[in-house]
Amino acid sequence: xxxxxxxxxxxxxxxxxxxxxxxxxxxxxxxxxxxxxxxxxxxxxxxxxxxxxxxxxxxxxxxxxxxxxxxxxxxxxxxxxxxxxxxxxxxxxxxxxxxxxxxxxxxxxxxxxxxxxxxxxxxxxxxxxxxxxxxxxxxxxxxxxxxxxxxxxxxxxxxxxxxxxxxxxxxxxxxxxxxxxxxxxxxxxxxxxxxxxxxxxxxxxxxxxxxxxxxxxxxxxxxxxxxxxxxxxxxxxxxxxxxxxxxxxxxxxxxxxxxxxxxxxxxxxxxxxxxxxxxxxxxxxxxxxxxxxxxxxx
Amino acid sequence: xxxxxxxxxxxxxxxxxxxxxxxxxxxxxxxxxxxxxxxxxxxxxxxxxxxxxxxxxxxxxxxxxxxxxxxxxxxxxxxxxxxxxxxxxxxxxxxxxxxxxxxxxxxxxxxxxxxxxxxxxxxxxxxxxxxxxxxxxxxxxxxxxxxxxxxxxxxxxxxxxxxxxxxxxxxxxxxxxxxxxxxxxxxxxxxxxxxxxxxxxxxxxxxxxxxxxxxxxxxxxxxxxxxxxxxxxxxxxxxxxxx
Numbered sequence: 001x002x003x004x005x006x007x008x009x010x011x012x013x014x015x016x017x018x019x020x021x022x023x024x025x026x027x028x029x030x031x032x033x034x035x036x037x038x039x040x041x042x043x044x045x046x047x048x049x050x051x052x053x054x055x056x057x058x059x060x061x062x063x064x065x066x067x068x069x070x071x072x073x074x075x076x077x078x079x080x081x082x083x084x085x086x087x088x089x090x091x092x093x094x095x096x097x098x099x100x101x102x103x104x105x106x107x108x109x110x111x112x113x114x115x116x117x118x119x120x121x122x123x124x125x126x127x128x129x130x131x132x133x134x135x136x137x138x139x140x141x142x143x144x145x146x147x148x149x150x151x152x153x154x155x156x157x158x159x160x161x162x163x164x165x166x167x168x169x170x171x172x173x174x175x176x177x178x179x180x181x182x183x184x185x186x187x188x189x190x191x192x193x194x195x196x197x198x199x200x201x202x203x204x205x206x207x208x209x210x211x212x213x214x215x216x217x218x219x220x221x222x223x224x225x226x227x228x229x230x231x232x233x234x235x236x237x238x239x240x241x242x243x244x245x246x247x248x249x250x251x252x253x254x255x256x257x258x259x260x261x262x263x264x265x266x267x268x269x270x271x272x273x274x275x276x277x278x279x280x281x282x283x284x285x286x287x288x289x290x291x292x293x294x295x296x297x298x
Numbered sequence: 299x300x301x302x303x304x305x306x307x308x309x310x311x312x313x314x315x316x317x318x319x320x321x322x323x324x325x326x327x328x329x330x331x332x333x334x335x336x337x338x339x340x341x342x343x344x345x346x347x348x349x350x351x352x353x354x355x356x357x358x359x360x361x362x363x364x365x366x367x368x369x370x371x372x373x374x375x376x377x378x379x380x381x382x383x384x385x386x387x388x389x390x391x392x393x394x395x396x397x398x399x400x401x402x403x404x405x406x407x408x409x410x411x412x413x414x415x416x417x418x419x420x421x422x423x424x425x426x427x428x429x430x431x432x433x434x435x436x437x438x439x440x441x442x443x444x445x446x447x448x449x450x451x452x453x454x455x456x457x458x459x460x461x462x463x464x465x466x467x468x469x470x471x472x473x474x475x476x477x478x479x480x481x482x483x484x485x486x487x488x489x490x491x492x493x494x495x496x497x498x499x500x501x502x503x504x505x506x507x508x509x510x511x512x513x514x515x516x517x518x519x520x521x522x523x524x525x526x527x528x529x530x531x532x533x534x535x536x537x538x539x540x541x
Binding site for chain 1: 307308336339340343344345346347349350351373374376508510511521523524526
């Protein structure tokens, strides 16, 4: 019997999944296709299950099931959340999650000339020059702004639900320019209700909060969102200078960015302030109002 | 409202130090070595965030040692590179050139305003050194020794990860640095050397990508892939394992 995405038990045994075929390998886990499950699902199998906090992972699964149907749909729209743990002899081997949809992937041309399909990570939004070298499209200013609005919306939802992302970095956010959607991945590194994440936290270099480089708090997520806004708009891998984004933001946006990049956590705005700004800018975009900012392409 | 002073960009320098003695022409080893550079360039180009943080230099060695690719963003390096086999296997030449190059590169990166993390050296050899043991051992000490108290030795000493295809484990063991954090990789008996080198290239690429994404928080500066992800023709060992 096939494991269905719609009626998924919170805990599954490996034998219920049938054979699995590796699709990709990461630093801590492999992602595998599952023979006896809905093709929309994949298994994330940990290399070292002993370092995983099984209770924290089970908590993430249970929390999702306790959401209202609308909230659960919202969550599944913006994140590859753990849907069910896969367990054997009381230990967690991995978990099932939704397969990343094709629109969040892209074909790149490597320096050797070989073509490869990769996840469309936000790291491809940081340099037009590198995008050209990889022969991938680089969204214009307006589309990059819409992707930023989508990330703000996602973060607003998560913070409202007391989820802290922790390692908010361009490797953990996927995007689709056509639908202006983002998809957050590596959700097993997120923190629910101030409790530890299932996987030991990792922090991407140059995407750290100087006030708390090893910590995970909502104010740290806002700092990293500030880095994201700055670097995606200004085309930079490492800048922390809010003024670089001045030509690309309106007055309120620039004020929010400066405050978000404050070294003092309590001086940073909450995500709601960003969400209000994004909603206003998005409405302005839809009305096709001319903006009072200039936006030179990077 | 005050914003943070822009931090210095962090850079993690890597060096590939590769044996090009005549024996590398056997079993497809030199072809596999040439492929490493192509695969590394592909992997870095595919990961722009890592490519921005990592700089790669390539040095070969035989009876002498030469800089094949100066330290650079390898993903942007467009020149074709290929290794030319020569005679001899001088570890002394290899370590001396590497020390000299690291010193020059780190000084330059610092002068350019970068925050430079400790370099890492991937050392690949298919044979035993043709130098006297005391000579190559002294050259390795000169590359890797530093006394913080007296500030004597080489302050930019690198982490060293040795890979051996034919080099014996007791020699490779001496090149693990630091002994408590690094490891060495060698060929499983009966394997094809060219294929082993391809497996080792994957280890090296994974290590580069993982290190480039996570260095900078007081960690060792390099990350080695999980042992379970190694090819079946490669054996991994730490210093204690080989005593």
